[in-house]
Amino acid sequence: MSASILVVEDESSIAEVLVYNLEREGYEVRVAERGDLALSSIRERMPDLVILDLMLPRIDGLDVLRELRRERSTRALPVVVLTAKSEEIDRIVGLELGADDYIPKPFSPREVTLRVKAILRRLDYPDQRDEAAITVGGVCVDPEAFTCTVDGGEVPLTATEFRLLHLLMQRRGRVQTRERLLNDVWGYPEDVDTRTVDTHVRRLRCKMGPRADSLETVFGVGYRFRGQ
Numbered sequence: 343m344s345a346s347i348l349v350v351e352d353e354s355s356i357a358e359v360l361v362y363n364l365e366r367e368g369y370e371v372r373v374a375e376r377g378d379l380a381l382s383s384i385r386e387r388m389p390d391l392v393i394l395d396l397m398l399p400r401i402d403g404l405d406v407l408r409e410l411r412r413e414r415s416t417r418a419l420p421v422v423v424l425t426a427k428s429e430e431i432d433r434i435v436g437l438e439l440g441a442d443d444y445i446p447k448p449f450s451p452r453e454v455t456l457r458v459k460a461i462l463r464r465l466d467y468p469d470q471r472d473e474a475a476i477t478v479g480g481v482c483v484d485p486e487a488f489t490c491t492v493d494g495g496e497v498p499l500t501a502t503e504f505r506l507l508h509l510l511m512q513r514r515g516r517v518q519t520r521e522r523l524l525n526d527v528w529g530y531p532e533d534v535d536t537r538t539v540d541t542h543v544r545r546l547r548c549k550m551g552p553r554a555d556s557l558e559t560v561f562g563v564g565y566r567f568r569g570q
Protein backbone atom coordinates (compact mmCIF):
# COMPACT_ATOMS: atom_id res chain seq x y z
CA MET A 343 0.00 0.00 0.00
CA SER A 344 1.34 3.42 -0.87
CA ALA A 345 2.25 5.78 1.93
CA SER A 346 -0.13 8.64 2.55
CA ILE A 347 1.01 12.21 2.93
CA LEU A 348 -0.88 15.20 4.24
CA VAL A 349 0.15 18.52 2.71
CA VAL A 350 -0.84 21.47 4.91
CA GLU A 351 -0.59 24.61 2.80
CA ASP A 352 -3.01 27.47 2.13
CA GLU A 353 -1.33 28.67 -1.07
CA SER A 354 -2.98 26.56 -3.72
CA SER A 355 -0.21 26.98 -6.30
CA ILE A 356 2.35 25.54 -3.90
CA ALA A 357 0.02 22.78 -2.73
CA GLU A 358 -0.63 21.80 -6.35
CA VAL A 359 3.07 21.52 -7.16
CA LEU A 360 3.61 19.33 -4.10
CA VAL A 361 0.60 17.12 -4.85
CA TYR A 362 1.66 16.69 -8.46
CA ASN A 363 5.21 15.69 -7.57
CA LEU A 364 4.30 13.43 -4.66
CA GLU A 365 1.56 11.65 -6.57
CA ARG A 366 4.00 11.06 -9.39
CA GLU A 367 6.16 9.21 -6.84
CA GLY A 368 3.21 6.99 -6.05
CA TYR A 369 2.10 8.56 -2.76
CA GLU A 370 -1.49 9.10 -1.77
CA VAL A 371 -1.76 12.81 -1.03
CA ARG A 372 -4.33 14.82 0.89
CA VAL A 373 -4.34 18.59 1.28
CA ALA A 374 -5.52 20.70 4.22
CA GLU A 375 -5.65 24.46 3.69
CA ARG A 376 -5.85 25.46 7.33
CA GLY A 377 -4.29 24.34 10.58
CA ASP A 378 -7.56 23.34 12.21
CA LEU A 379 -8.50 21.28 9.14
CA ALA A 380 -5.09 19.60 9.24
CA LEU A 381 -5.61 18.50 12.85
CA SER A 382 -9.09 17.13 12.17
CA SER A 383 -7.87 15.36 9.05
CA ILE A 384 -5.03 13.72 11.02
CA ARG A 385 -7.40 12.65 13.80
CA GLU A 386 -9.75 11.17 11.26
CA ARG A 387 -7.08 9.22 9.43
CA MET A 388 -3.42 9.14 10.40
CA PRO A 389 -1.11 9.92 7.47
CA ASP A 390 2.41 8.46 7.26
CA LEU A 391 3.99 11.89 6.99
CA VAL A 392 2.95 15.56 7.14
CA ILE A 393 4.35 18.42 5.08
CA LEU A 394 3.48 21.50 7.08
CA ASP A 395 3.64 25.13 6.02
CA LEU A 396 4.13 27.48 8.97
CA MET A 397 2.14 30.44 7.66
CA LEU A 398 -1.47 29.34 7.77
CA PRO A 399 -4.75 31.09 8.51
CA ARG A 400 -6.41 30.58 11.94
CA ILE A 401 -4.20 28.01 13.65
CA ASP A 402 -0.68 28.49 12.30
CA GLY A 403 1.80 25.72 11.56
CA LEU A 404 3.69 26.11 14.84
CA ASP A 405 0.50 25.50 16.80
CA VAL A 406 -0.31 22.46 14.66
CA LEU A 407 3.15 21.05 15.32
CA ARG A 408 2.91 21.80 19.04
CA GLU A 409 -0.40 19.98 19.17
CA LEU A 410 0.93 16.96 17.27
CA ARG A 411 3.91 16.66 19.60
CA ARG A 412 1.76 17.06 22.71
CA GLU A 413 -0.49 14.12 21.86
CA ARG A 414 0.98 10.69 22.39
CA SER A 415 -0.68 9.23 19.27
CA THR A 416 0.99 11.76 16.96
CA ARG A 417 4.25 12.38 18.79
CA ALA A 418 6.24 10.18 16.42
CA LEU A 419 4.42 11.25 13.25
CA PRO A 420 7.09 12.55 10.83
CA VAL A 421 6.64 16.26 10.06
CA VAL A 422 8.58 18.19 7.43
CA VAL A 423 8.10 21.92 7.88
CA LEU A 424 8.10 24.50 5.06
CA THR A 425 9.40 27.88 6.13
CA ALA A 426 9.13 31.13 4.19
CA LYS A 427 11.45 33.26 6.26
CA SER A 428 14.73 32.55 7.96
CA GLU A 429 13.36 33.92 11.25
CA GLU A 430 10.91 31.09 11.30
CA ILE A 431 13.73 28.57 11.45
CA ASP A 432 14.97 30.30 14.56
CA ARG A 433 11.50 30.25 16.01
CA ILE A 434 11.34 26.50 15.52
CA VAL A 435 14.70 26.06 17.15
CA GLY A 436 13.71 28.37 19.97
CA LEU A 437 10.42 26.66 20.58
CA GLU A 438 11.91 23.18 20.49
CA LEU A 439 8.92 21.90 18.64
CA GLY A 440 10.22 18.79 17.04
CA ALA A 441 9.92 18.90 13.26
CA ASP A 442 11.79 16.05 11.60
CA ASP A 443 13.20 18.44 9.04
CA TYR A 444 12.47 21.86 7.57
CA ILE A 445 12.78 23.14 4.03
CA PRO A 446 13.07 26.85 3.26
CA LYS A 447 10.88 28.39 0.57
CA PRO A 448 11.30 28.66 -2.34
CA PHE A 449 12.09 24.97 -2.65
CA SER A 450 12.55 22.63 -5.56
CA PRO A 451 9.87 19.92 -5.63
CA ARG A 452 12.63 17.39 -6.24
CA GLU A 453 14.22 18.37 -2.93
CA VAL A 454 10.95 17.84 -1.10
CA THR A 455 10.22 14.44 -2.63
CA LEU A 456 13.79 13.33 -1.99
CA ARG A 457 13.51 14.12 1.70
CA VAL A 458 10.05 12.63 2.03
CA LYS A 459 11.22 9.43 0.39
CA ALA A 460 14.27 9.22 2.61
CA ILE A 461 12.31 9.74 5.83
CA LEU A 462 9.62 7.23 4.88
CA ARG A 463 12.20 4.67 3.83
CA ARG A 464 13.92 4.91 7.20
CA LEU A 465 10.62 4.37 8.95
CA ASP A 466 9.81 1.40 6.73
CA TYR A 467 12.72 -0.57 8.07
CA PRO A 468 12.73 -0.11 11.81
CA ASP A 469 16.14 -1.67 12.27
CA GLN A 470 16.15 -0.69 15.92
CA ARG A 471 13.19 -2.77 16.93
CA ASP A 472 14.99 -5.96 17.93
CA GLU A 473 17.78 -4.26 19.71
CA ALA A 474 18.46 -4.31 23.40
CA ALA A 475 18.08 -1.23 25.58
CA ILE A 476 21.22 0.82 26.15
CA THR A 477 21.97 2.68 29.36
CA VAL A 478 24.88 5.09 29.62
CA GLY A 479 25.41 7.55 32.45
CA GLY A 480 21.77 7.82 33.52
CA VAL A 481 20.39 7.93 29.97
CA CYS A 482 18.49 4.86 28.79
CA VAL A 483 16.98 4.17 25.36
CA ASP A 484 14.81 1.12 24.82
CA PRO A 485 14.13 0.55 21.10
CA GLU A 486 11.57 -2.15 21.72
CA ALA A 487 9.40 0.01 23.96
CA PHE A 488 10.36 3.21 22.09
CA THR A 489 11.08 4.92 25.38
CA CYS A 490 13.86 7.12 26.66
CA THR A 491 14.51 7.82 30.31
CA VAL A 492 16.91 10.23 31.96
CA ASP A 493 17.70 9.41 35.58
CA GLY A 494 14.59 7.25 35.65
CA GLY A 495 12.16 9.88 34.34
CA GLU A 496 10.58 9.35 30.93
CA VAL A 497 11.52 11.84 28.22
CA PRO A 498 9.14 12.02 25.23
CA LEU A 499 11.03 11.95 21.94
CA THR A 500 9.96 12.19 18.32
CA ALA A 501 10.85 9.23 16.07
CA THR A 502 13.80 11.06 14.56
CA GLU A 503 15.10 12.31 17.90
CA PHE A 504 14.93 8.74 19.15
CA ARG A 505 16.81 7.34 16.15
CA LEU A 506 19.50 9.98 16.50
CA LEU A 507 20.02 9.46 20.23
CA HIS A 508 19.99 5.68 19.91
CA LEU A 509 22.57 5.75 17.14
CA LEU A 510 24.85 8.17 19.02
CA MET A 511 24.61 5.94 22.11
CA GLN A 512 25.36 2.80 20.09
CA ARG A 513 28.44 4.56 18.73
CA ARG A 514 29.33 6.25 22.00
CA GLY A 515 32.85 7.53 22.36
CA ARG A 516 33.17 7.90 18.60
CA VAL A 517 32.65 11.17 16.70
CA GLN A 518 29.85 11.12 14.14
CA THR A 519 29.99 13.70 11.36
CA ARG A 520 26.86 15.61 10.36
CA GLU A 521 26.98 13.95 6.94
CA ARG A 522 27.14 10.51 8.48
CA LEU A 523 24.22 11.29 10.80
CA LEU A 524 22.14 12.73 7.96
CA ASN A 525 22.76 9.56 6.04
CA ASP A 526 22.20 7.08 8.87
CA VAL A 527 19.32 8.79 10.68
CA TRP A 528 17.49 10.68 7.92
CA GLY A 529 18.61 8.54 5.01
CA TYR A 530 19.76 11.59 3.06
CA PRO A 531 22.45 11.44 0.42
CA GLU A 532 25.52 13.54 1.09
CA ASP A 533 24.55 16.59 -0.94
CA VAL A 534 21.49 17.54 1.10
CA ASP A 535 22.09 20.84 2.85
CA THR A 536 20.24 21.20 6.15
CA ARG A 537 20.81 22.34 9.69
CA THR A 538 18.45 19.71 10.99
CA VAL A 539 21.17 17.68 12.76
CA ASP A 540 22.16 20.68 14.88
CA THR A 541 18.52 21.47 15.65
CA HIS A 542 17.89 17.91 16.75
CA VAL A 543 20.97 17.78 18.95
CA ARG A 544 19.99 21.05 20.59
CA ARG A 545 16.52 19.69 21.23
CA LEU A 546 17.85 16.43 22.64
CA ARG A 547 20.15 18.33 25.00
CA CYS A 548 17.24 20.40 26.15
CA LYS A 549 15.19 17.29 26.87
CA MET A 550 18.08 15.52 28.60
CA GLY A 551 18.34 18.27 31.22
CA PRO A 552 21.14 17.49 33.68
CA ARG A 553 22.53 14.84 31.32
CA ALA A 554 22.77 17.26 28.37
CA ASP A 555 26.56 17.26 28.48
CA SER A 556 26.61 13.57 27.52
CA LEU A 557 26.11 14.87 23.99
CA GLU A 558 29.36 16.53 23.06
CA THR A 559 29.98 18.87 20.13
CA VAL A 560 33.25 18.16 18.36
CA PHE A 561 33.90 21.48 16.69
CA GLY A 562 34.17 21.41 12.94
CA VAL A 563 33.39 17.69 12.85
CA GLY A 564 30.13 16.63 14.44
CA TYR A 565 28.81 15.07 17.63
CA ARG A 566 29.73 12.36 20.08
CA PHE A 567 27.91 10.67 22.94
CA ARG A 568 30.27 10.55 25.90
CA GLY A 569 31.57 7.00 26.31
CA GLN A 570 31.80 5.23 29.63
Ligand code: CA
Pocket residue numbers: 351352353395396397398
Ligand atom coordinates in the same frame (compact mmCIF):
# COMPACT_ATOMS: atom_id res chain seq x y z
CA1 CA B 1 1.17 29.59 3.69
